Amino acid sequence: MSSADLETVPEIDDALFSARGIETGYGELQVLYGVDVDVRDDEIVLVFGPNGAGKSTLMKALYGRLPLWDGTTEIDGTDLSEVRSNRMIEHGVGFVPQTENVFPNLTVSENLDIGAIHTEDPASRRAELFELFPRLEERLEQTAETLSGGERQMLAMARALMPDPDLLFIDEPSAGLAPQLIERTFEHIARIRDDGTAVLMIEQNVNAALSVADRGYVLDMGENRFEADAETIRESERIRDLYLGK
Template sequence: MLSVRHLQAGYGAAQVLFDISLDVGAGEVVTLLGRNGMGKTTTIRSIMGLLRPMGGEVRFDGAAVTGQAPYRVAQTGIGLVPEGRQIFPTLTVEENLIATSATRTGRRWTLGSVYELFPRLKERRSNLGTQISGGEQQMLAIGRALMTNPKLLILDEATEGLAPLIRAEIWSCLKRLRGEKQSILVIDKNVDALAGFADRHVIVEKGRSVWTGTSAELTADTTLKDRYLHV
């Protein structure tokens, strides 16, 4: 579904990505792992067209989307939950969800199904984006992305800064989506939680994808965390 090959990108004269390659198949959950500053978010920005790559290729559903405008990339069927949530602060919870609603083939996410997934959002549906907690904002960001009915859901720092109970609720949500065959690419630092439900993992080090493997392989190789993930 998503194929990234030898992606290179940066900001001005500062190159951040030198050789990123990864794949996400239909119905797969794939993680992008690595220490801070290794290029994970830059990879997502390059995939989404928020940053124009210097080289390499991004293909989605067989079509090249490298360097296309973000709205064009989104129209192909990729839904983004960005780092920092970036919900619309002057809209209500319900207005945030309705604003991104789009019809695509496959499952039809509606207000009702998002509220069923996240009952707290239904309780807060009349609150402005600034009047809900950080955890609720993250739920809203996920619900907003699902309302685009994406073929691929991308989450950048899925549980960063969230309380343990809210974090567990987000993991539960992602496990449920996986069970429904939703393709997901996720960045997060909670490796043990990710290994519990992700199909494959890609480790990024200094702008290069240096390791790819299954959850079983990640768990079995005790040197990987020390080499690439621990500070």
């Protein structure tokens, strides 16, 4: 794939989730300028780029935490453009924010109970998630504040997965984790995809994220800069020189 191909952001016909022409910002400050993103139902899609590129703003806009100034979002043909974050799970979209993603004073069990509000069979769903995160079953009666960083991240993902969403947004899953836990975290994310939930994630540890991602978008100065499959991104000297620090 040439550099010219990398700069083309194609529209994917069989996408589960699509965002088109996303523009938004804060007050009078515009941050995003016509960003496009697609996620198929069997993909992990990575969004990365330099600090200040607008990655977290994009995640907030796509999840309804920030109003769109222009553009549209949809999942499986349903328009989400005006759906606020507290209604997203009703449309099959879950979210794991970077911070404040668990209730620290509540037990692991109580955190999962909160995640189960929109779950038809909570006990069965818990059992499925304990297969993915067995450590949580061992920690059920501990408060979240007593968990390790890796265990908290497991709990945050499990709580968001309790309603069995079609798509999970994850913001900086490796942030604050010890190096030995980062690989395990991305292994969990790969399992989430393999178990039937598509993933859109923002991550600064790009090389680690590319080990499990299927495709990636580079966001720079609030605009799409490059889009390609993960292998092409890893092999692109241009992307490596500009964004991967090698």
